[in-house]
Amino acid sequence: MHTNMHTITLDSETDFDGWRKAARRLAQNEVKPADVTWTVRGGEPELFAAEDNLPEAAEGTFNVSAKFVELAKAAILHRNPERFALLYRLLWRLRSHHGLLNAATDPDVAAVSAMARAVHRDEHKMHAFVRFREVGREQKSYFVAWFEPEHHIVELAAPFFASRFADMPWSILTPDVCAHWDGHEITITPGVAKSEAPGEDRLEETWRRYYASIFNPARLKVKAMQTEMPRKYWRNLPEASMIKPLIESAERSTSAMIANEATEPHKPQKRQDTPMAPKQAHDTIAALREQAADCRACPLWKNATQTVFGEGPQTASIMMVGEQPGDKEDIAGHPFVGPAGQMLDRALEEAGIDRRKVYVTNAVKHFKFVPRGKVRLHQKPSTPEIRACRPWYERELAAIEPELVVALGATAAQSVLGKVTPINRNRGRLIDHDGTKVLVTVHPSYLLRLPDADAKAREYRHFVDDLKIAAALLGQSANAA
């Protein structure tokens, strides 16, 4: 025997600590991977069974990444007998090549990763495919399962069952080892034969009935099933006895469904698309809102959640018109409830206008947007959309007869004044339009979009100043009255 050969005997198939201790000492003594043989106690005796000849502990330590430890802890549970040697070789190489674990294409890294993945998959399948059978009834019952794992995963998988079924005693029996839970702790005992496990459970017939009923024979996809539930698991699954008969009868039952005389459908109720109803002499806001809910005058209704109609007292002396509802308004069904609405509330208060006496609405009453992943990006309404929606504004105006209309932003100004109206040249003064006083100012969302804090503060002051014109007008008329 070569004098430099080392044979390491681990306590069990899952003895990670033993492997780690030995590997550390071997590496510190510069023992090459080719000079180590790994065995497990109680395994097949080697012809030249040598005593463990672990070299003496050397000075100093070395570190490996947590990622390697995690990978090794999983891979060591693989049933491949080469795993101990492979892991030692990877450890050996890692000492001089720190980035090695990131090289998914390195053969050793790929092999160890594949083992770890196989172990985790097996663990996941054990969580899925263990089937408990009840022994005894009710208060005194005990749940026992028989399972045949592919790798050495029973100890790894057992805590899952303990935290899920904490209030019931259970045992999972396997040929390797058995795990038991008594309500307090997990114990591990040696493996047993299948005959030790109970052969049936009173619920299994019901479970099979469910399995058969939830299956849709018109969508037979046997391969997809087998990929996820390989045959090797079938022998311990009570429902697996149904697989063959279900497949065999699938075609028959599907063609029967297709061949059977179809029944005559009920006559569908007529649903009416309500184009805009003709103008009534005495619209109330409530009635208008109801009519507008079904508005199809432009295509924007299609992608929006709902029509967001104006809100406020019918006796309001100010009517504020915004552009269109935003994301929040579309969901809530109320105008000015999003960030721009909060900005408006603040500005109104500073200008001395009671929000409760203001009627707020929008030039366009459906939200126009494009979806971008999990958000919706606001889109400016087009002139045809503004025009299509204008009759609602006209009817709101007629119903409320406010002393002043405040148009917030370009879209509102265009709708209210009937033509494209630049804000900056027209803000800050009262405009007479067809006998209605109109004040034009910016939309509060414009303020929200300004990136620079100074500009934001300045523009906000300007906005409040505009609103003060409205406040002054109301003050005058209140005094006159």
Added chain:
Amino acid sequence: MDVQRKLAILADAAKYDASCASSGTEQRDSRDGKGLGSTAPGMGICHSYAPDGRCISLLKVLLTNACNYDCLYCVNRASSNVPRARFTIDEVVKLTLDFYRRNYIEGLFLSSGIIRSADYTMEQVVSVARKLREEHHFRGYIHLKTIPEADDALIAEAGKYADRLSINIEMPEENSLARLAPEKDARAIRRTMGRLRLKLDEAQEKAATKTKPPRFAPAGQSTQMIVGADSANDRTILATSANLYGAYRLKRVYYSAFSPIPDASRALPLIAPPLVREHRLYQADWLMRFYGFDVGEIVEGHGSGMLPLDIDPKLAWALRHRDRFPLDVNRASREELLRVPGFGRKAIERIIATRRVSSIRIADLTRLHIPRNKALPFIVLSDHRPSARLLDEAGLVERFKPKATQLGFGF
């Protein structure tokens, strides 16, 4: 009627709902010894698979399959002659617990036909969840179907007990819903999805502050669209999905190929379900959510508006944009790599980590789980460059078409 017979009827009635997910909720367990069950954050568990290839994760049943509505595509419609049954609340609770203790399921997915009124039906559904959670301290997964017109207080309570809530949009277009499901109101469906989103947002916003938020469906909301019962094309379907994802923050849109049902209506196509089309829609949905594609790129403006059935939508996109290829895998950005046929998100993360250490070669593709034949014409590696001619060849498309398939199920 015994419980087994009821179960057969009410599971049969529930199977056209594709969702069986048990993922994406908060972490819970019963280590305190006071209850039963646990949930894992992230991945759910599929406890079995039926021969239709679908996962069985939850006990998926209706409380009753009696229904006031007459939706033509639905096996439970009022005018159908299928046998009817109704579980009591205790029967569903007991079945759930019995199945759960045997590790058959992750929890319950409960839906119901509409009986009496929306509120009455919702109250019945919520009662089951309430009993499971409050009396039995059940900590497994619960998915409840939400009835669109139901009262806000009932919806809030449903969200308190459930992990996930869902309302099915059913049809990609409002006019087909009006035609096929005259009692359903597409607007009410969307408004209620909006109501759910508001509550989900609220629960999340408050979670960020100190006040304890009202618990509300930590696994979010999902919906389902039936494919092939009306004439909507794939572009319309995907645009509807994009809209729903953006508007209501849905976790998932499920596509369900319209499938022949017992006692079917004459108004609908009685043909085998379009399973390949359904599969392509799921792939396209993935491209939208995880690969940075938008609807207009996946199904371009001209043409039939349908996805090709013989090749996947990403490959089809790449073949339409050959000028963007070949792409140097050792240099390309993540966004560019996401557009290479055969490259999945995990493989791309591994490529990005690996190429810092060593350059990627042909032999590495297998270790990265990338299908060579699909990817090679589109990529440059340190020892591979596709011939300049190959990408221009009209015949390149043929290369990817599946060989004639064998009949039968390969079983």
